[in-house]
Amino acid sequence: MRKFAELIEKLDATNKTSQKVAALAGYFAQADESDKLATIAILSHRRPPRPVNTTLLRAYAAELAEIPLWLFEESYHIVGDLAESIALVVPNDEHTSDKSLSAILRELVQLKSKTDPEKKEYVQHTWMQLDYYSRFVFTKLLTGSFRIGISQKLMTRALSQVTSVPEDELAYRLMGNWSANDTTFEELVFGRNEQAYVSKPYPFYLAYALENEIHELGDISDWAAEHKWDGIRGQVIFRKNEIFIWSRGEELVTEKYPEIAELANVLPEGTVIDGEILAFVDDQVGLFNDLQTRIGRKNVSKAVLAKVPVIFKAYDLLEFHGQDIRSQSYRERRILLEALVQAANYPVLQLSHQMNFTSWEEVITERGRSREKRSEGLMLKKKSASYQVGRKKGDWWKWKIDPLTIDAVLTYAMRGHGRRTNLFTDYTFGLWHLNEKGEKELVTFAKAYSGLTDQEFAQVDNIIKRTTLERFGPVRSVEPTLVFELAFEGIALSNRHKSGVAVRFPRILRWRRDKKVADANTLDDLKALIPK
Amino acid sequence: MKRSDLLIFDAKGIYCPQAQVYIDPWKPVNRAIITHGHSDHARFGHNKYLTHHSNIPIIRHRLGEINVQGIGWNEPFQINGVIFTLHPAGHIIGSSQVRVEYKGEVWVFTGDYKTENDGVCTPYELIKCHTMITECTFGLPAFKWKPQALVFEEINSWWQSNKEDGKTSVLFGYTLGKAQRILKHLDTSIGQIFTHGAVENMTEVLRPQLELPKTTLITPSTPASDIRGSVVIAPPSAHGTPWMRKLVPFETGTCSGWMAFRGARARRATDKGFVLSDHCDWQGLLQSIKASEASRVICTHGYTDIFSRYLRELGYDASVENTDYEGEKEEITTVEPAQST
Numbered sequence: 086m087r088k089f090a091e092l093i094e095k096l097d098a099t100n101k102t103s104q105k106v107a108a109l110a111g112y113f114a115q116a117d118e119s120d121k122l123a124t125i126a127i128l129s130h131r132r133p134p135r136p137v138n139t140t141l142l143r144a145y146a147a148e149l150a151e152i153p154l155w156l157f158e159e160s161y162h163i164v165g166d167l168a169e170s171i172a173l174v175v176p177n178d179e180h181t182s183d184k185s186l187s188a189i190l191r192e193l194v195q196l197k198s199k200t201d202p203e204k205k206e207y208v209q210h211t212w213m214q215l216d217y218y219s220r221f222v223f224t225k226l227l228t229g230s231f232r233i234g235i236s237q238k239l240m241t242r243a244l245s246q247v248t249s250v251p252e253d254e255l256a257y258r259l260m261g262n263w264s265a266n267d268t269t270f271e272e273l274v275f276g277r278n279e280q281a282y283v284s285k286p287y288p289f290y291l292a293y294a295l296e297n298e299i300h301e302l303g304d305i306s307d308w309a310a311e312h313k314w315d316g317i318r319g320q321v322i323f324r325k326n327e328i329f330i331w332s333r334g335e336e337l338v339t340e341k342y343p344e345i346a347e348l349a350n351v352l353p354e355g356t357v358i359d360g361e362i363l364a365f366v367d368d369q370v371g372l373f374n375d376l377q378t379r380i381g382r383k384n385v386s387k388a389v390l391a392k393v394p395v396i397f398k399a400y401d402l403l404e405f406h407g408q409d410i411r412s413q414s415y416r417e418r419r420i421l422l423e424a425l426v427q428a429a430n431y432p433v434l435q436l437s438h439q440m441n442f443t444s445w446e447e448v449i450t451e452r453g454r455s456r457e458k459r460s461e462g463l464m465l466k467k468k469s470a471s472y473q474v475g476r477k478k479g480d481w482w483k484w485k486i487d488p489l490t491i492d493a494v495l496t497y498a499m500r501g502h503g504r505r506t507n508l509f510t511d512y513t514f515g516l517w518h519l520n521e522k523g524e525k526e527l528v529t530f531a532k533a534y535s536g537l538t539d540q541e542f543a544q545v546d547n548i549i550k551r552t553t554l555e556r557f558g559p560v561r562s563v564e565p566t567l568v569f570e571l572a573f574e575g576i577a578l579s580n581r582h583k584s585g586v587a588v589r590f591p592r593i594l595r596w597r598r599d600k601k602v603a604d605a606n607t608l609d610d611l612k613a614l615i616p617k
Numbered sequence: 618m619k620r621s622d623l624l625i626f627d628a629k630g631i632y633c634p635q636a637q638v639y640i641d642p643w644k645p646v647n648r649a650i651i652t653h654g655h656s657d658h659a660r661f662g663h664n665k666y667l668t669h670h671s672n673i674p675i676i677r678h679r680l681g682e683i684n685v686q687g688i689g690w691n692e693p694f695q696i697n698g699v700i701f702t703l704h705p706a707g708h709i710i711g712s713s714q715v716r717v718e719y720k721g722e723v724w725v726f727t728g729d730y731k732t733e734n735d736g737v738c739t740p741y742e743l744i745k746c747h748t749m750i751t752e753c754t755f756g757l758p759a760f761k762w763k764p765q766a767l768v769f770e771e772i773n774s775w776w777q778s779n780k781e782d783g784k785t786s787v788l789f790g791y792t793l794g795k796a797q798r799i800l801k802h803l804d805t806s807i808g809q810i811f812t813h814g815a816v817e818n819m820t821e822v823l824r825p826q827l828e829l830p831k832t833t834l835i836t837p838s839t840p841a842s843d844i845r846g847s848v849v850i851a852p853p854s855a856h857g858t859p860w861m862r863k864l865v866p867f868e869t870g871t872c873s874g875w876m877a878f879r880g881a882r883a884r885r886a887t888d889k890g891f892v893l894s895d896h897c898d899w900q901g902l903l904q905s906i907k908a909s910e911a912s913r914v915i916c917t918h919g920y921t922d923i924f925s926r927y928l929r930e931l932g933y934d935a936s937v938e939n940t941d942y943e944g945e946k947e948e949i950t951t952v953e954p955a956q957s958t
Contacts, residue, residue, distance in 0.1 A: 097879060098889055152758050153930065159923045160759045165880055173759040173877065506880025539884070 088116060089124060089186040090219040096235055105235065109243030118270045119187035125273070126190075126265040127231060128240045130335070135229040136196035137204050139167060142227065149209050150174040162559040165506035168224035175212045175220065182214040190265060193226060238475055248274055253288070253474040261285035262329075262337060286320040286331040287357060287403050287411065288474040292464060292481035299484070300445050302465065309415065309468055310440045310448055312460035313483055314398050315373045315575060315589075316363035317380070321345060321397060323352040324407075330362075338362075340383060344390065344433050345397045351429040355407025358422070359472075360399040360437065366392075370459045374577035374587050398437045399426055400464075403472055411472035418472065455486045456616060461574060462486045488572035489588075489614050491516070492597055492605045495567040496527055498549045499560045501534070509549040509561070510534060510542050512593075514571060516584070518608040528608055530584035533571060536593030545596070568600040569593050576614050586611055623699075623717055623724045624750065626938040631726060631750070633717060636696035639663075640715050640726055643941035650701065652728030653712035654679060654793055657943045667694075669703050671739075671826055672711030675793065678822045690739065706730035707741030708895050709794030710823060716744055725909065726750040729944065731894065732901040733765060737798050737827060741905075749911035754896045754944030755874050756916070756924030762874070762898040768891055769802040772870065775889055777807050779868045780846040787864055789853040789887070790872040792819045794895050796850050797827060799872060803848060805830045811844055813851035813860070835863065856885070874898075874945050896945055906933070918942040 095108040113121055126132070147157040152174065161170040189211075196204060208227070212220050225231050241259065245252040258273060262284045302308060318333040328349035330339045339346050342362060352358075364371025364379070375393050379385065402422035403411055410418055419439065426436050442448050448463065455462050462485035470480030493514035501510035511534045515527030537545065545567065552564040572594040579587035586608070625632050630642025630649075638648045645662030652658050652668075654675035659668075661680050668676065670687035677683065688694060690713075693702050698720075703713035708729040717724045725746040734740040772788070779786045790796050796816045803810060810832045812820065817834040835844065841863045849864055853871065861867070871887040874894025882890040897905065906914055906928070913934040916925045921937040928935035 098882075100883075100886060150758055153927075156758060156923065156927055160757050163757060163920070164759050164878060169879055170759060173761070177761070502880070505884070506878050508884075 086184050086186050086189055086215070086219050086223065087181060088112065089120065090216075090222045092124075093222050094218050102239065106239055106243045106246070109235070109240060110246045113244055113247040117185070119265075120185055122265050122268070122270040122273065123187040123190050125240065125244070125259065125270075127226070128235055129237050129259055130231075131264055132226060132229055132231065133190055133193045134197060135227070136193050136199075137208060137227060139228060141201065141204065142167070142171065142208065142224070145205055145209050146171040146175055146212075149212065150176065158558070162500060163507055165500055165502045168221055168228050171212070171224045172217055172221035177217065181216050181219070182211070187265070189223065189226070194266070244274065250274060256288040256474050257285070260288060260335060261331070283324050283327060284322065284329045284337070286322060286329070286335070287359075287409075287472075289318065289320070289333050289359070290401075290473045290481065291476040292483040293476060293478050295465070295482040295484040296478075299448060299465075302445075302482070305442055305445055305448070307468055309419070309466050310442060310451065311400070311437045311464050311466070312455065312458055313462050313464045313485065314361040314363055314370065314437065315459065315461045316361045316376055316395075316398070319360060319362050319397070320403070321348060321352075321356075321358045321360065322404075323349060323356045324354065326354070328352075332362075341379060341385060342395055342397075343385065344395060348397070348429070348431060348434055351431045351434075353406060353425070353428075355404055356425070357402070357404035358397070358399050358425075358434075359401040359403055360397050363396055363398055364393050365396040366394070370398075372459060372577045373575055373589055374579065377587075396433050396435050398435050400437050401472060414469045414471065415466050416468040452484060452486060459616075485574075488574055488594075489576060490570055490572050490594055491611055491614075492568055492600060493531070493571050494527055494565045494602050494605045495545075495549075495563065495569060496529060496565060497560055497562050498545075505542070508542060509546045510537075512545075512569075514569065514591075515565070516606055516608045516611055518584075527565060528584050530582070530586055530608065530611060531571060531573070531588050531591040533569075533591045533593050536572075537596065541596055565602045568597040568602055568605050570595050570597050576611070576616075578615060584608055584611075586615070623719055623722055623748070624726065626940065631940070633696075633699060635719055636699040636701070636717075638696055638701075641728065641942070650703075650715055651676065652706065652715060652726070653709055655709070655729070655791075657941060658728065669711050669713045672713075674822050674825070675711060675819075678819070690742075704742045704744050705739035707732065707734065707738060710738040710797065710826060712738060714742070714744060716746065722747055724748045724750065725911075727752060727905075729754070729896060729942075730905070731897050732905060733762065735765060735798050735801075735895070737801050738794075743905065743908050745910050747911060748913040748915065749906060749909050750915045750917060750938075751902065751906065752896065752918050752942065752944060753902055753916050753921060753924040754919035755894060755898055756902055756920040758899045760874060760877055760894075760898045761900065762892060762894060765802070765893065768893050772799070772802075772872075772891055773804040773807060775868070775870060776803070776848050780808055783846065783866065785844055785846060785864045785867040786848045787861070787867045787869045788848060788850050788872060788891075789856055789869065790850065790893075791895075792816050792852045795872055795893070796820065796852075797823055797829060798893075798895070799850060800829045800832065801827070803830065807848075809833065809843075809847040811835050811839075811847050811849045813849070813855050815852050815855075816850045839863070841865075853885075856887070894945060918944050 092112040096105050143157055147154045164170040215223055241252055241255050245255050263281050320331045322329040328346050330342055330345055332338050364375035366375055378393050402418045405421050426434055452463050465482045467480040493516055495512050496515040497513035498509040499511040501508055513529055513532050515529050517525055518528045520526050549563050552566055554562045554564055571591050573588040573591040575589035577587050629644035629646055630639040632639050639646045640650045641652050641658040642649050647664045649663040650667045654672050659676045666683055666685040673685055673687050690705055691702055693700050700718040702716045706712040706714045706728050708731055714728055715726045723746040725744050729752055730741055732741050776786045790799050792815045812832045812834055868888045870889040870891055871885050872891045872893040875881040876890030876892045914928050916937050917940045925935040925937050
């Protein structure tokens with residue numbers, strides 16, 4: 086545990102990629118096999134299920150620190166991270182436990198089924214035994230949130246340096262359905278467990294946003310264009326008579342989309358299709374907001390299935406008759422994909438229409454139609470390109486439409502987390518609306534956390550502290566004085582929101598210091614943006 | 618605040634109506650007792666300043682030619698029946714607490730203070746009182762300082778290992794107080810110490826009073842190769858400025874109580890955070906209050922709402938007063954200002 090904590094401390098202490106990779110490589114070079122496996126599992130988001138809920142953890146910590154619970158909660162609001170707050174308030178003990186990381190992970194798996202007093206005894210005892218940083222890392226494992234700025238990509242790179250297995254191959258091996266309990270480091274990294282490979286997805290190829298003028302991509306005949314659909318990117322795998330649906334977040338979602346799982350009846354053995362899970366309502370592509378009702382549910386009722394059916398829009402073919410065809414050109418893969426979709430002849434499986442334009446002007450015109458076609462914009466793919474691993478520049482570009490924007494008033498603020506600890510950086514925004522009494526009031530419609538520079542956040546933080554009206558735990562209501570231009574990708578009516586409107590991916594575009602609060606937009610202005 | 622209180626908080630500062638004198642006023646006044654030299658406590662524009670002898674060179678350096686009278690620890694002076702004495706606060710060199718006594722009632726204003734002996738300034742002295750006016754910059758149970766010997770062990774071994782990697786170690790700390798505390802405890806057998814101009818100037822001012830190792834000011838003519846592997850002490854504001862270019866390759870370290878928070882470390886974009894503060898930690902505050910035997914506690918700056926609420930639960934008559942003091946600043950952002958409940 087100590088070595089793993091030291092690794093996390095080193096990763097935490099630098100923002101230089103090269104140093105992070107070096108620290109990881111150094112760790113992988115000396116850690117024992119089972120700890121290496123446990124580390125890969127943790128850093129690829131395969132943590133044991135949360136064994137103790139956080140309410141209990143807070144109570145355990147307050148008790149051990151001999152402080153009232155409210156004081157612990159206040160400290161947590163300010164520290165901004167539960168595991169860190171606990172590690173800070175729990176008394177220091179000189180004894181350092183030498184339990185291994187893998188042993189602790191096993192204990193956490195067993196802990197889940199224990200009684201509350203047993204949980205308390207174990208957790209408090211372990212806190213006391215660990216030094217500060219190990220305690221922090223241990224608590225991070227307990228709370229199940231382990232965002233420490235290490236992408237899977239960096240981990241894979243470090244592991245590749247130590248094992249000499251090529252990075253792209255490793256990325257593939259580390260994907261899919263495995264856990265630290267059912268494999269070994271040796272088998273995961275060097276071996277080939279046929280059983281595990283049946284369900285394994287390929288690493289997704291991701292595009293960067295177009296950086297230059299569209300014309301600079303060169304000869305249009307080298308490029309194919311298609312719409313960038315706004316759903317959940319996924320892979321459908323059919324191998325050994327079994328179907329698996331993976332989301333891009335490496336979540337196995339087969340059970341959530343039974344209508345797509347029915348493709349098991351029509352796909353040939355050894356097929357992997359890359360595509361998009363899309364809501365398909367009234368015979369047309371739905372909004373992302375429609376899909377929301379499907380995302381959270383594991384067991385979908387008949388009513389939900391009927392209300393929001395889904396389709397799988399196929400983009401690409403990665404495996405054909407059991408052969409990995411990623412190294413073939415997009416042109417070749419696309420021919421196979423079209424034949425496959427046609428042969429399947431199944432309404433849930435649709436081709437993403439490929440458009441072969443003869444001039445860039447046509448591409449520009451088509452992009453302008455994205456909103457009416459309910460896409461996020463266009464994807465441009467080089468016809469000669471292979472299917473690559475991860476986010477790469479050059480052969481694939483995404484060219485999204487400009488976001489919708491509105492000027493809104495900051496109404497509530499909350500302290501941020503991570504590097505924004507102790508700063509008010511999470512904001513709620515309102516728009517003007519006439520209430521029943523005919524009075525103008527601000528109606529909350531969106532929250533946003535990103536889009537300002539550190540300097541601007543510091544200035545806004547200062548204003549929030551000076552204009553606070555009321556405090557509700559970590560949240561403050563503020564006097565409406567600040568106007569921001571917000572951007573968002575999509576908009577739809579929603580009865581789950583007070584404003585009656587849901588916006589997708591809202592973020593701050595800029596601080597409108599030139600505008601008074603009275604100049605901000607109204608809820609009606611926002612509703613006018615909803616596609617008919 | 619009651620009208621009969623010995624010390625009251627008005628728009629200009631902490632005021633003793635009986636003696637007609639202010640302590641650490643933030644607006645210009647006739648007579649000001651100054652606890653220490655940091656700019657939120659020692660401000661420009663008062664007619665007469667009274668402070669501890671050791672603080673005079675500091676405020677002269679910062680405020681220029683002012684009318685200032687020096688006084689020693691525990692030397693009583695009377696104004697209109699009120700007896701004032703200064704006592705060491707252990708915050709930085711020359712920092713005082715102010716004890717105010719009138720007709721048997723005793724109030725203490727701590728100024729900024731810390732309970733640990735830092736080996737540089739006169740250590741904190743405990744004073745019994747009825748009412749204690751205390752700062753609480755780090756008044757949360759999340760703040761727990763390690764003994765400074767351990768922190769300096771960390772700092773010195775960090776320097777040593779950077780040196781072995783062929784890198785310069787840049788340490789950020791306040792020009793007044795923190796910089797000298799760091800200097801005092803650096804292991805000079807590792808290498809040379811260089812300074813930023815702001816640190817060098819203040820250190821020069823304090824050298825007559827302190828025994829500090831040799832430092833070399835970095836000037837435009839200092840060859841970059843001379844600095845490599847050394848330690849450089851600079852104010853936090855130098856981080857990320859073109860001045861740093863000459864120090865490449867370097868590792869940065871920040872010495873501040875805020876470094877206890879990972880978020881603060883990330884925000885400072887510092888390679889290493891050393892938790893080193895010239896203020897009390899949670900236990901330091903609670904223990905001083907308890908030992909003072911005060912029944913009434915007034916919190917001036919820091920996490921005042923939370924800290925005073927906890928004190929009330931412990932049975933103290935605790936309240937909050939707004940001041941313009943800032944405590945230990947967290948650079949790019951300001952510390953949460955004192956709030957009244």
